Amino acid sequence: MKIKRDFSESNWNKTQTGDSPYPKKVASLLKESVIFNFPEGIPAFEDARRFIILLNENIKPFVYLKSLDNDDLGFVCVDPFLVCSKDYSIKIPAKDLSLLELKDSGSALILSMVTVDRDPKNTTTNLLAPIIINMDNLTGRQVILEENYPVRFRIWEGLEDMGKNKS
Amino acid sequence: MLILTRKSNESIIIGNNILIKVLKVQGNQVHIGIEAPRELSVYRQEIYEQIRKENENAVQANISSQDKIKQLEENLNNLKKLFSPPEEKPGDK
Numbered sequence: 368m369k370i371k372r373d374f375s376e377s378n379w380n381k382t383q384t385g386d387s388p389y390p391k392k393v394a395s396l397l398k399e400s401v402i403f404n405f406p407e408g409i410p411a412f413e414d415a416r417r418f419i420i421l422l423n424e425n426i427k428p429f430v431y432l433k434s435l436d437n438d439d440l441g442f443v444c445v446d447p448f449l450v451c452s453k454d455y456s457i458k459i460p461a462k463d464l465s466l467l468e469l470k471d472s473g474s475a476l477i478l479s480m481v482t483v484d485r486d487p488k489n490t491t492t493n494l495l496a497p498i499i500i501n502m503d504n505l506t507g508r509q510v511i512l513e514e515n516y517p518v519r520f521r522i523w524e525g526l527e528d529m530g531k532n533k534s
Numbered sequence: 535m536l537i538l539t540r541k542s543n544e545s546i547i548i549g550n551n552i553l554i555k556v557l558k559v560q561g562n563q564v565h566i567g568i569e570a571p572r573e574l575s576v577y578r579q580e581i582y583e584q585i586r587k588e589n590e591n592a593v594q595a596n597i598s599s600q601d602k603i604k605q606l607e608e609n610l611n612n613l614k615k616l617f618s619p620p621e622e623k624p625g626d627k
Contacts, residue, residue, distance in 0.1 A: 407575075411586040425607045431594070439595040443606065465572055480592040483606060487613035493592070496585045511577055511585055518588045523616050 368464055370472050371456040372448040389446075390473040396502045397422070397476070402435065403500055406466075409509045410496075415440050418507070429481060432498065444478035447494055451525035455516070457497060463510045469501045476500040476507075482519065491519040 389397065399421055408415045414436060421431040428449055434440035447455060457477060459469065469475060477499055479492040494516035500507035538546060545555040551571050558565040568576050594606060 409589060410582065411589045426610045429610055441594045442592050443594055462572055482592045483609050485609060487616050490613050493588055511581060518584050522613060
């Protein structure tokens with residue numbers, strides 16, 4: 368299954384939850400009360416099986432993915448299509464599709480983990496291993512793609528690139 | 535570590551449901567075929583390690599503490615400031 372979303376028309380840093388660019392099903396379940404199950408945890412944190420997504424107005428379009436099993440575990444995430452150029456697309460390997468029981472690409476929430484640095488130019492996101500959540504069964508996993516995408520992609524460079532493409 | 539010698543087209547069975555087959559040996563490259571139950575993930579080790587390491591780097595501990603949230607907001611807002619939409623760029627009239 369190949370997923371590509373075009374957010375080029377939406378203003379990335381003013382994305383409103385109200386006029387969300389996400390598919391309807393994804394947007395309707397993007398609430399703090401929804402618990403997502405990660406049956407295998409995520410690499411390096413295999414015991415963290417339940418997560419919630421915290422939506423904080425002040426950091427939009429970034430969100431927190433917070434573990435319910437470990438108080439000290441949380442990640443800043445962003446939809447990769449909001450911050451990188453048109454060349455990026457996600458081809459979910461068959462094995463991951465079957466583990467997620469994902470049948471409809473419109474049910475997929477895609478989040479890339481962000482490594483925040485004090486120097487904003489060094490804040491990166493992981494394009495090689497996005498987190499995919501199937502909103503139909505609230506199951507998620509970190510999917511390692513087979514393409515050669517960077518693990519540390521500078522968000523700033525991606526945004527600059529998108530800005531250039533626009534004009 | 536258990537060491538076994540295999541030729542092209544010879545296999546190894548692990549447990550009763552994992553099969554690893556040497557398909558082709560070419561110089562210093564070996565093509566390996568793997569048959570394993572679908573719930574087992576198979577990755578190239580260096581890529582898996584890279585993902586683990588980056589996940590550790592990305593952790594935001596104690597996200598519930600107010601100071602931490604403030605710091606995070608500031609860092610992300612600095613990033614947002616680097617990029618203003620084209621119509622708002624100074625001098626872009």
